[in-house]
Amino acid sequence: MEKGNATSDFILLGIFKHTRPHLFLFMVVLTMAIASLTGNALMLLLIHLDPGLHRPMYFLLSQLSLMDMMLVSTIVPKMAADYLTCNRSISPTGCGLQIFVSLTLGGGESFLLAAMSYDCYVAVCHPLRYPVLLSWRLCFQMTLGSWLLGAADGLMQAAATLSFSFCSAHEIDHFFCEAPTLVRLACADTSLFENVMYICCVLMLLIPFSLIVTSYSLILSAVLQMRSQEAHKKAFATCSSHLAVVGLFYGAAIFIYMRPKSYRSANHDKVVSAFYTIFTPVLNPLIYSLRNNEVKEALKKCLGKCANFRCPQT
Structure with a gap:
């Protein structure tokens, strides 16, 4: 298989096609993204304005x-622009930035949820x-x-992923640059890196998850x-919201990063990635x-x- 130029652009194949059902789904996703940013x-x-x-x-x-907000802002505008303009290319720098930001926020949220469980x-x-x-x-x-x-994990994986030579097609079967998907395009033996990446993701998920399980075990013991x-x-009431967010986050993360390679499917990955990058951020403030x-x-x-400001008493 031919090797492509390491500096040439990648092509994001996306998740939507230009059909009426997919146009409707695109509008739903875009609406959810706007709702997520607003919420x-x-x-x-x-939290900033209320002293309580x-x-x-x-x-x-x-x-x-x-x-x-940062996760949605990193993924959705590029996805929407690709779909509306049919220009699906993304530079290696842009691709690396998406990998870095998504992993930074994913890893950071994992540890942040552990801190929130300690608070509970x-x-x-x-x-x-x-x-x-x-x-x-x-x-x-x-x-x-x-x-x-989170930033350390994101920087390490983004740099390592982009250090490979990629095949001439440069087509990423996804709607954004995700490290596991991009590694499949490499024209080299990536087994060592994939094993290290797998271990790293397991640690980034299991260490905070262990802290969360420990916290809630102690909480359950006290409640009983x-x-x-x-x-x-x-x-x-204190802990139910946090538990719901933990379930959403870890369910999607485990599905994406901790499955054996033989069980991976590009379509399944895209759907689950859409869930944790678009739908989970809109659910969190609602919860x-x-x-x-x-x-x-x-x-x-x-x-x-706001109502008093708009309608002052006379």
Whole structure:
């Protein structure tokens, strides 16, 4: 098989075709992406403006919203432009940037969810010691660590992936540059890199997941010892939103990065990638806003202020 120029553009084959059903699906995806950006931006605005949300729990949630906004902004505009203009090329630099950003945000979100599970553990098991066990300093350190660990993984995998020589077709059967898909185009033995990448992804997922499981095991143990039904409801309300987000994130991530090669399918990968890059970011703010009374109260106050600003009393 011929080797292509390492500096030539790649071609993204995309997920949609120019048919009426696919045009409808494209409009649905675009609407979901806009809703995701709007919902996460609103969540960031509420957390910034409402003093009642100036707590470590909501700071971590604001970082989750920021990561979701960045992920959608990195993937969807290019996908939409490719579909509307039929110009599906992407430069190696642009491809590397997509790999770096998507892996940075994916890895960062994995560790951020672990930090949020610790927040749930402290809130349920040690509420009186919450300011000590989860100080602002520790909150900032966990957040910075999440970003740095994700960035290290993204930089390593993006650089290693683009170091290969690729076959002359340069066609990526995906709607954005994803490391596992791009590696399949390499005209070299990539087995060592794929094994290292697999181990790296497993560690990036399993280490935070182990922390999450440990936190919720301790939470469950504490809840079972509570005699008050009201305490049970409060503990469930504190952690249920986070558990839902964890389930969505890890379900998609495990499907994409931890399956054996023999079970991989390009169409399945594209559908699941669309789920975690577009649909999960729009679900996260909905889950937290619908199941969190403090966020709902902050939203009501914000809407009330907007209504008073538009309609001043005479």
